[in-house]
Amino acid sequence: xxxxxxxIPLLITGLAGLVMILSAFFPYTSDWGKIAGNFFNIxxxxxxxxxxxxxxxIHLKKVSDQSEGxxxxxxxxxxxxxxxxxxxxxxxxxxxxxFPNVRLSGETQSSGGFxxxxxxxxxxxxxxxxxxxxxxVASAAFRAFRAKxxxxxxxxxxxxxxxxxxxxxGVLVTGFISPDGPxxxxxxxxxxxxxxxxxxxxxxxxxMIGISLGIASTSLKILLGIDRSFLxxxx
Amino acid sequence: xxxxxxxxxxxxxxxxxxxxxxxxxLVIVRSMIGTxxxxxxxxxxxxxxxxxxxxxxxxxxxxxxxxxxRTNSEQGKTYLDRNPDAxxxxxxxxxxVDPKAYFVQEAASANASTASTTTAAAGPGPIMLSWPRTIGxxxxxxxxxxxxxxxxxxxxxxxxxxxxxxxxSAGYWMVIGFWDVIVPNLIQRLNPWFSQQFFTPGxxxxxxxxxxxxxxxxLIPLILGLMLIMRLVPKCGWFSLWPLAFIVGTxxxxxxVGYIEGDFLSQIKxxxxxxxxxxxxxxxxxxxxxxxxxxxxxxxxxxxGVLATLVYFFFSIEHKGVVGGTARVGIWYLMIxxxxxxxxxxxxxxxxxxxxxxxxxDDWLWLIDPNEQRTIVESAVGLLM
Amino acid sequence: xxxLLTNLDRRWIFLAMALCVAVPILVIGLTxxxxxxxxxxxxxxxxxxxxxxxxxxxxxxxVLLAFDYDPASAxxxxxxxxxxxxxxxxxxxRMYFMSLWPVGPQMIDESISKVIDRHxxxxxxxxxxVNLGFKAGNEQVIKVxxxxxxxxxRTDTKGTPLQQIPMMKGMTSLExxxxxxxxxxxxxxTKEWVLYSATQYNIPMVSGMTGVQAPxxxxxxxxxxxxxxxxxxxxxxxxxxxxxWVREQKFAEALVAGGMDEAKAQEVAAKLMDKPxxxxxxxxxxxxxxxxxxxxxxxxxxATAPIPGEFLEGQRRMGPQLFAHLxxxxxxxxxxxxxxxxxxxxxxx
Numbered sequence: 001x002x003x004x005x006x007x008i009p010l011l012i013t014g015l016a017g018l019v020m021i022l023s024a025f026f027p028y029t030s031d032w033g034k035i036a037g038n039f040f041n042i043x044x045x046x047x048x049x050x051x052x053x054x055x056x057x058i059h060l061k062k063v064s065d066q067s068e069g070x071x072x073x074x075x076x077x078x079x080x081x082x083x084x085x086x087x088x089x090x091x092x093x094x095x096x097x098x099f100p101n102v103r104l105s106g107e108t109q110s111s112g113g114f115x116x117x118x119x120x121x122x123x124x125x126x127x128x129x130x131x132x133x134x135x136x137v138a139s140a141a142f143r144a145f146r147a148k149x150x151x152x153x154x155x156x157x158x159x160x161x162x163x164x165x166x167x168x169x170g171v172l173v174t175g176f177i178s179p180d181g182p183x184x185x186x187x188x189x190x191x192x193x194x195x196x197x198x199x200x201x202x203x204x205x206x207x208m209i210g211i212s213l214g215i216a217s218t219s220l221k222i223l224l225g226i227d228r229s230f231l232x233x234x235x
Numbered sequence: 236x237x238x239x240x241x242x243x244x245x246x247x248x249x250x251x252x253x254x255x256x257x258x259x260x261l262v263i264v265r266s267m268i269g270t271x272x273x274x275x276x277x278x279x280x281x282x283x284x285x286x287x288x289x290x291x292x293x294x295x296x297x298x299x300x301x302x303x304x305r306t307n308s309e310q311g312k313t314y315l316d317r318n319p320d321a322x323x324x325x326x327x328x329x330x331x332v333d334p335k336a337y338f339v340q341e342a343a344s345a346n347a348s349t350a351s352t353t354t355a356a357a358g359p360g361p362i363m364l365s366w367p368r369t370i371g372x373x374x375x376x377x378x379x380x381x382x383x384x385x386x387x388x389x390x391x392x393x394x395x396x397x398x399x400x401x402x403x404s405a406g407y408w409m410v411i412g413f414w415d416v417i418v419p420n421l422i423q424r425l426n427p428w429f430s431q432q433f434f435t436p437g438x439x440x441x442x443x444x445x446x447x448x449x450x451x452x453x454l455i456p457l458i459l460g461l462m463l464i465m466r467l468v469p470k471c472g473w474f475s476l477w478p479l480a481f482i483v484g485t486x487x488x489x490x491x492v493g494y495i496e497g498d499f500l501s502q503i504k505x506x507x508x509x510x511x512x513x514x515x516x517x518x519x520x521x522x523x524x525x526x527x528x529x530x531x532x533x534x535x536x537x538x539x540g541v542l543a544t545l546v547y548f549f550f551s552i553e554h555k556g557v558v559g560g561t562a563r564v565g566i567w568y569l570m571i572x573x574x575x576x577x578x579x580x581x582x583x584x585x586x587x588x589x590x591x592x593x594x595x596x597d598d599w600l601w602l603i604d605p606n607e608q609r610t611i612v613e614s615a616v617g618l619l620m
Numbered sequence: 621x622x623x624l625l626t627n628l629d630r631r632w633i634f635l636a637m638a639l640c641v642a643v644p645i646l647v648i649g650l651t652x653x654x655x656x657x658x659x660x661x662x663x664x665x666x667x668x669x670x671x672x673x674x675x676x677x678x679x680x681x682x683v684l685l686a687f688d689y690d691p692a693s694a695x696x697x698x699x700x701x702x703x704x705x706x707x708x709x710x711x712x713x714r715m716y717f718m719s720l721w722p723v724g725p726q727m728i729d730e731s732i733s734k735v736i737d738r739h740x741x742x743x744x745x746x747x748x749x750v751n752l753g754f755k756a757g758n759e760q761v762i763k764v765x766x767x768x769x770x771x772x773x774r775t776d777t778k779g780t781p782l783q784q785i786p787m788m789k790g791m792t793s794l795e796x797x798x799x800x801x802x803x804x805x806x807x808x809x810t811k812e813w814v815l816y817s818a819t820q821y822n823i824p825m826v827s828g829m830t831g832v833q834a835p836x837x838x839x840x841x842x843x844x845x846x847x848x849x850x851x852x853x854x855x856x857x858x859x860x861x862x863x864x865w866v867r868e869q870k871f872a873e874a875l876v877a878g879g880m881d882e883a884k885a886q887e888v889a890a891k892l893m894d895k896p897x898x899x900x901x902x903x904x905x906x907x908x909x910x911x912x913x914x915x916x917x918x919x920x921x922x923a924t925a926p927i928p929g930e931f932l933e934g935q936r937r938m939g940p941q942l943f944a945h946l947x948x949x950x951x952x953x954x955x956x957x958x959x960x961x962x963x964x965x966x967x968x969x
Contacts, residue, residue, distance in 0.1 A: 194533065496819055
């Protein structure tokens, strides 16, 4: 069992990683990278199936146990299965006009019940959920941003420059400064560009350099079999 | 966020009932004013195809495959005249149009009935109200309001909407994964004959078996993919370790090279810049000087910032003395960075909210019409009249 | 007052935010007025990079348009996407659409129907633009595309094999594109395209992105990213550049159709664009003496025609943005007032 659950997976990891690294440097091996990548992308599509299956398993159990909120689990199941049936069966979707006799030949997303589910259910729901954050960020601004010390003032000051400088408010507030004069750079809209391209760039660049080293070392640990956490705690 | 999840009291129920009633009343009033609200119109087109039988062209001795053409094309019409029993397939296709197109059509038909001249509507077919889409629009508006209702407090409408989005999106990813990846990249390769018949009629079959054999490599991702799904079966979970190992390995290999090259080396290179830079504004000597000062200062500040922030991240040395001072400057840079991130995040979130409110006002309530979907251009109506 | 603010129910803040966004939308929607935009260098760089795509190879630019976003971020990104397609269509570039996000094809369809179907119906699918659709696998898709295009993308979204699509002829890998234009809402997005295509193969790349990502991507400009649009402000700036330029192009087109030579037409178009209100006076000037009345009438129509609503989406959204930002600033200040007042009271007791 140890061979199946430890040795072989570690071998696969090492080899797969080696192929990807080699293919970046040697033209002869680039086809190997292409095939490995292509395989990866197909497995990634299976991951969607796994996600759906997992959802089905969890909520079927909730419904059968009639645990708290099982009615909502029922809603999830009904929506999941309906979308699946409508989408896999391309119900109501138009076939490809070049092959009108092959019913499943048309585009998946642009017509029929699946399009309806996107346009009138998926789109409004996901878009509205994300838009709610506008309210919470306002509430957080009122409660959490305190000018307690110099660092906090820097943070708040920058936020003000960006919030005002990236709208017409910047022009209204500092419009009196001549854009051609020596202090033209202090106009809020200019200042917001300067902050982004100088201070923000410098800070994020340092973060980027740090993270890239971190990712490179973690990757190396995984490929060499030092970090085995992804295989679970079976050791 | 969950501070309000205790059961509702009687008075709270009453408030909810009042709020819902007020919304319903306002919507009813709105629907009676002017052109009304929340309708979707479509243009109908009859898509009918006739199958031309295989034929032999005597002149060139070429055999044409049986093929499908539109019944309203020249070729289709003549063929159908000669062979009335030919195989015909068809469906109705609906294309969404702006409501103003429907208003124009209505005005034209009203005009035609009074003036006794018949005017054909423009476009391929009649424009009509689409019930599925109109219902859909109202469903979308309901879901939008249901999610927003959470701002007041948690409630069954919100919970229902949340459950719907979970179910639909999981189904959505699966369907897309199947049709966009598994069918063309896996099934079509492993069994092109089956796939051509049912899924991908446009794809060519391998000419010879020798062309086909290499496709069998694709049994590997099929097996790995199935092993991944075995995770759902109790006791067979360890099967998924193999595809997982493959996923982790390829990702690690790809990322290691990508991050070293794209982030580490490129960003260091991008930080090695001249500290003196001539400004871009050179209209007068005075402005050239100032422009140069701003540009050079920018470069100097970038270099100082990157170095100072890196020193701050360097935890192996105690942050004391010069190192401590430099690290402090690094913290200042980071604070400005976070402030900028906050400002930009706010900007993004508000745009998303604006888009949702535009949907309610424009598509559903027909209060505003920025894209001129309903405002009839006077001259167009005038022409018809 | 302070006590009232301390115990302020957050729902009042929610209401204030809702009003700050809803009222400007209503006002702008009813009046049709938008706030003027002054483009920043990043948006100009974005525009110029697309404008010159393909010039170094002396051919019609081949642009890969990667739309990696979904409805959740469409409020910020679809104005960028629409202006991007607008510019490419007007410039006559070949557009190759694709997405690494499952819902991306819907975003592509929306842009195609709003821009190409409505305003550039003369463009031919398969010759001027093609929709390659979605592929799963995130950055691995980019990696495979860098080596070979058809391994991953075997057909377009209509199911036509790529070999049968005229504009795919000679396109074998990412290196055959003159420019990558990415619209990104997160992972996979700008970062992945920069790391695995722009850096590795040295392909020019521009990107529009959400506000959350934009600050993180600034270090890539101007090295690995040639242009960058951040959040709705970036979208509005770019939109205004494109709208002005498109009108100028239309002036030039009308002048060329009226018999003027191309170089002169560009020069005159730029002059007309400076003062569109005075186009009708110009048509009576000596310079316009050679033009026939039809061309003159067309020039006046171009000068006075309103910009279609879909090309003003970003600029319209800057109205609610302004008021909501002011509210945010006010809230932060009020929050601090409460905080310091409480601290002083605490100190006293």
